[in-house]
Amino acid sequence: MQIRFQTPYQYLFIHQNVKHLLLLWKKERKRELYIIEEENDGTLLLRFPGETYAEMVLQEIEPIFFQRLETEEGLFPAILGATFTFEEKLIGMYYHRDHPTEELYFFEIQGETLTEISDQKYEAVVHAFMNEFPEYFSG
Numbered sequence: 001m002q003i004r005f006q007t008p009y010q011y012l013f014i015h016q017n018v019k020h021l022l023l024l025w026k027k028e029r030k031r032e033l034y035i036i037e038e039e040n041d042g043t044l045l046l047r048f049p050g051e052t053y054a055e056m057v058l059q060e061i062e063p064i065f066f067q068r069l070e071t072e073e074g075l076f077p078a079i080l081g082a083t084f085t086f087e088e089k090l091i092g093m094y095y096h097r098d099h100p101t102e103e104l105y106f107f108e109i110q111g112e113t114l115t116e117i118s119d120q121k122y123e124a125v126v127h128a129f130m131n132e133f134p135e136y137f138s139g
Contacts (some may be wrong), residue, residue: 012036014082014133015061017033021046022058033057063112067094069105078105081136086128091117093129104129104136 009024019036033054034046048054061080069078077097081104084091090109096102106125107114117125129136 011065011079012067013061013080014084016083020057031058040067061079064092064109064114067114069094082129082133083109084129084132086125090096091129093133 009026011022011024013020013022019038021034021036023032023034025031028029033049035049037045037047039045039067049057054083061083067078068075068081070076078094079093079097081095081100082093084093092107092109092114094105094107104126106117106122106129108117
């Protein structure tokens, strides 16, 4: 699934196995959350889920949504692309804000904190993600 926007304030992410679109309006300091539903013909339908649902999801993801990650190349801004469960732990998949198709990064989410995944489990986490969200790897 690849969708590009003209401005950098729209974010697609999957949370609790539901595809969402987060719109941020910087000038108005407003945020909107939509659920993305795919119809049989491939059309994407945006549906407003209601204020209560939107606030609940935003409360869960806002503390972990935007991150600064560090690799051997240095610090870079990262964005949450998906959350999923692996061995009863919440895992977050992140991507580089400026290069979203280059590499994915996985962390265990504990409350509002990201924790590195051990080398022994990292490959299994990646495979679990690929099986659960194949749309990230098509096209």
